[in-house]
Amino acid sequence: MTRYLELYWHFLIQRFKILMEYRLNFFIGSTSTAILQAASLAAIWVVMRQIPSLNGWSFYEVILVYGLLTMGESITHMFADNLWTVGWNYVRSGDFDRFLVRPIDPLFHLLADRFCHDGIGNLITGAVLVGVSMQQLGIAFSLLHIVYIIISVLSGGVIFIALNLITATSVFWIMESIPVTQMVFTMNEFAKYPLSIYHSSIRVLLTWIIPYGFVSFYPASYLLGRDVGALVWLSPFVALVFIIIAYRIWLFGLRHYSSTGS
Amino acid sequence: MTIIQVDRLSKIFKVQRKEPGLAGAVKALFLPKYEDKVAVNGISFSIDTGEVVGYIGVNGAGKSTTIKMLTGILVPSSGSVRVLGRDPHRERVANAREIGVVFGQRTQLWWDLAFIESLSLVAKIYQVPQARYKQLLDQFAETLELKELLNVPIRNMSLGQKMRAELAATLIHEPRVVYLDEPTIGLDLIVKEHIREFIKEQNRTRSTTVVLTTHDLGDIEELCKRVIIIDTGKLIYDGPIETIKERFGKYREITFETLSTPGHVDLPSGAEIILAEPRKISVRFDRTAVTASGVAAALMNQLEVKDFSLSEPDLASIIRQIYNGALNEERAA
Amino acid sequence: MIQSLRRDFSIYRAIAAMAAKTRLAYNMWVWADFVVTIVSMIVFVYFWRAVYAGTSTLSGLALSQTITYILLARLLSPLVETRTIFFFGFMIRQGQIAVEFTRPLDMQARIMTESFAELLVFLIQRLPLFLIAWLFFGLQLPSSPALWGAFFISLVLGQIVLFLFDWMFACLAFYVTETWGLSVVRVAAGSFFSGAIVPLVMMPDWLQNLAMSLPFAQAMAVPVSFLSGISTVADAPHIWLTQLIWLLVLLVLSRIVFGIAVRKVTVQGG
Numbered sequence: 001m002t003r004y005l006e007l008y009w010h011f012l013i014q015r016f017k018i019l020m021e022y023r024l025n026f027f028i029g030s031t032s033t034a035i036l037q038a039a040s041l042a043a044i045w046v047v048m049r050q051i052p053s054l055n056g057w058s059f060y061e062v063i064l065v066y067g068l069l070t071m072g073e074s075i076t077h078m079f080a081d082n083l084w085t086v087g088w089n090y091v092r093s094g095d096f097d098r099f100l101v102r103p104i105d106p107l108f109h110l111l112a113d114r115f116c117h118d119g120i121g122n123l124i125t126g127a128v129l130v131g132v133s134m135q136q137l138g139i140a141f142s143l144l145h146i147v148y149i150i151i152s153v154l155s156g157g158v159i160f161i162a163l164n165l166i167t168a169t170s171v172f173w174i175m176e177s178i179p180v181t182q183m184v185f186t187m188n189e190f191a192k193y194p195l196s197i198y199h200s201s202i203r204v205l206l207t208w209i210i211p212y213g214f215v216s217f218y219p220a221s222y223l224l225g226r227d228v229g230a231l232v233w234l235s236p237f238v239a240l241v242f243i244i245i246a247y248r249i250w251l252f253g254l255r256h257y258s259s260t261g262s
Numbered sequence: 263m264t265i266i267q268v269d270r271l272s273k274i275f276k277v278q279r280k281e282p283g284l285a286g287a288v289k290a291l292f293l294p295k296y297e298d299k300v301a302v303n304g305i306s307f308s309i310d311t312g313e314v315v316g317y318i319g320v321n322g323a324g325k326s327t328t329i330k331m332l333t334g335i336l337v338p339s340s341g342s343v344r345v346l347g348r349d350p351h352r353e354r355v356a357n358a359r360e361i362g363v364v365f366g367q368r369t370q371l372w373w374d375l376a377f378i379e380s381l382s383l384v385a386k387i388y389q390v391p392q393a394r395y396k397q398l399l400d401q402f403a404e405t406l407e408l409k410e411l412l413n414v415p416i417r418n419m420s421l422g423q424k425m426r427a428e429l430a431a432t433l434i435h436e437p438r439v440v441y442l443d444e445p446t447i448g449l450d451l452i453v454k455e456h457i458r459e460f461i462k463e464q465n466r467t468r469s470t471t472v473v474l475t476t477h478d479l480g481d482i483e484e485l486c487k488r489v490i491i492i493d494t495g496k497l498i499y500d501g502p503i504e505t506i507k508e509r510f511g512k513y514r515e516i517t518f519e520t521l522s523t524p525g526h527v528d529l530p531s532g533a534e535i536i537l538a539e540p541r542k543i544s545v546r547f548d549r550t551a552v553t554a555s556g557v558a559a560a561l562m563n564q565l566e567v568k569d570f571s572l573s574e575p576d577l578a579s580i581i582r583q584i585y586n587g588a589l590n591e592e593r594a595a
Numbered sequence: 596m597i598q599s600l601r602r603d604f605s606i607y608r609a610i611a612a613m614a615a616k617t618r619l620a621y622n623m624w625v626w627a628d629f630v631v632t633i634v635s636m637i638v639f640v641y642f643w644r645a646v647y648a649g650t651s652t653l654s655g656l657a658l659s660q661t662i663t664y665i666l667l668a669r670l671l672s673p674l675v676e677t678r679t680i681f682f683f684g685f686m687i688r689q690g691q692i693a694v695e696f697t698r699p700l701d702m703q704a705r706i707m708t709e710s711f712a713e714l715l716v717f718l719i720q721r722l723p724l725f726l727i728a729w730l731f732f733g734l735q736l737p738s739s740p741a742l743w744g745a746f747f748i749s750l751v752l753g754q755i756v757l758f759l760f761d762w763m764f765a766c767l768a769f770y771v772t773e774t775w776g777l778s779v780v781r782v783a784a785g786s787f788f789s790g791a792i793v794p795l796v797m798m799p800d801w802l803q804n805l806a807m808s809l810p811f812a813q814a815m816a817v818p819v820s821f822l823s824g825i826s827t828v829a830d831a832p833h834i835w836l837t838q839l840i841w842l843l844v845l846l847v848l849s850r851i852v853f854g855i856a857v858r859k860v861t862v863q864g865g
Contacts, residue, residue, distance in 0.1 A: 007386060007387065010383055010386050011383070014372065014375055014379055014380075014383050017375065017376075017379060018372070018374040018375060021374060022772065024771060025771065025772060025776065028771065028776035028777060028780075029775065029776040031776075032775075032776035032777070032779035032780050032783075033779060035779070035780050035783050035784075036779055036780075036782070036783040038783070039783040039784070039786060039787040039792070040792065042787060042802075043787065043792040043793040046793045046797055046798050046799070046802070047646055047793055047797065048646075050646075050653050050654065050797065051646055051649060051650065051653070052649065054642075054645050054646060055645040055648065093368070094365070094368060095368060097330070097335050097365070098363075098365070098368070098370050100333075100334065100335045100354065100358075101333050101334065101335065101358050101361065101363045102358055102387055102388075103355045103356075103358040103359045103387070103388060103389075104355075104387055118775075118776070118779075174623055176623065178624075178627070179623040179624050179626065179627035180623070180627065182627045182630075182631055183626070183627050183630040183631060186630070186631040186634050186635065187634055189634060189635055189638045190634070190637075190638055192638075193638075193642055193645075197641050197642060197644075197645040198637075198641045199641070202637070202641070258335065258336055258337045258351060259336070259337045260275065260276070261275065261327070261330065261335075261336055
């Protein structure tokens, strides 16, 4: 385990060496995602300044939800970006076979091969949104809250990675991971706003089946003192269950690849 | 000592049969039809430590499928593969630690990283001890002339430089078996010589077993004492190169340049025309049946010959003959 | 003269057909696009219903108008996307600039034909979604043929405007290799300022003015305004004229900028 952590560190260093070569690109990449967020936020601001609340959620409460989701998403963006490119960049070209002849876990290799600096913009933006909204809403920056936020964001990140991993496994059948991954990933749009604005069927979908609700809505509810029951404590467990399922599915996909080739 | 053991190895793929046109495309979507494609058909062979074996065949003959099964990438449909005493797929990691693979056109190094950085990352992946890494790096820098390339990223290297770097990266963890797929493709002659020398030396000093798949028969002649030929999934020859040359080396070719266009030409038995152009005619003859001068004389009696050349049997034409079924003819004879 | 025009036209038609077939080949992508669009439409409808919970109009728009506007913007979203920048980046990396210029057809016209053919196919692909939006999500479309006519003409003009703008923007690919980051910025600006996320009329004045000074609004918000009841047939001539001016100015500018960028690359050796 420590060996993999150490190895990831080496991959990371080499990746940064490459990125530093193209400093302008690094800057553009990191800020581009922040700009994308800015567009969505500007839209929310434009809308909410005209109304008192969204289904009982004030502007800063909505921002808190949005910020938590952004932070969770940034984690998969930074550490698991290759799940999007595994089709056209690795499997189609045959470069994926290289991972199978090296003495390390192929999934590890795939993910470690590309730390995506674009995600840093998202992480920072999300953190700023969470911080600002907490301050505006008078939520204490207590140790308990900080720890809770860190765990929620990490769990949220793992949920994102798990869902992306499940869908990216489709690459072993259709040589491309993007279409299927896009279909599930796009559901996270729902979780950008409080789940209470949606029909109950959507809420159920986003809680138990494609659990993006645990990335933003439930942690936000806890911090805001809104009662949603025990769900506010479940994020880490949902993350754990889903990542285990996802890894199993990935292994199944690998087995299929080994028997059918590309 | 046997290091690679392959027994009745087979690989069958299910391929979807698509009919042409729009109707065919729609049908393929809803009622896909599959048929079996046998890529590898019951191949058996064994390779001992320190051998350098050429594994050749036309494109689509099943070479890369076999190599994928040997390296653990693909699972066989039937039969068995054992490398270093292991099933390379089931014990993927343990096997991977002791093998090296060069995939001709594709580099294992990172495109934008300086070569030395790529190499050190590879060394870390294979857990090469720091001291040993330094030693080997110095050695390779010497024998492969890598000193000026250390700080160059792969994307800036020429083909020859890339391959030298690739070899260093492949051997940095001192694998016991190395699979080379088209290692000299696209390289100029001098670089090819260099690479072949290097491979020979590694084989000599470390007893590294080498399995070489290539279309370059120069590679085969220089490096391999033994050749396995595969055609449409089946093994059609497994033996020393010398034997091939002997058995099929009985054919020679003479090419005549004539002043006029030959009509009908009488040839002594054992000779046949293999090429007839307006002012050029090539004759292939069995030198155990008729001599070169016999053929030349016969032809010069009938035509006005401006120039002629006699060619030795080269491995390329011999292999061509084997592909064209010379083996079967031989067996029938 | 007529002969050569006819020949050029048939060539362009063939190019368009090929681009269309390429689009249709990717059916998994079609499904993905389907799901993604439906999800975002659902999100939008619920969002806006929640927004309108306490009021019947916002910035002069009723809920039904806003929903029609937003749904249309979503369904027509490919119209504000662009692949020109990736295409330029690819061309430069492959060193293909010289090749492109040896082709007999005008490069800009050719790329535009391909783009529009692809767009057309993409939109036809989305027709089932229009149907679903109309049946289930409350999309309300006008029945007046005059309005539809105004919409189509405005749409074509606006799309050409945007294409020409993107032609200039994509020239950045000659100077910076991080095309992905640039395209993200372009998409962000494009979707926001085209009114695809929020109707432009809801924005504060300074933001609206900024939006109208950018070409994205011309490509989406302006044409769609005919269908969502914001613009009337009487407004059409004025709107078309504005778009036409945009078009002519950008046509000249884009070709100049492109020429400069290409010269820079070929002089330096690309």
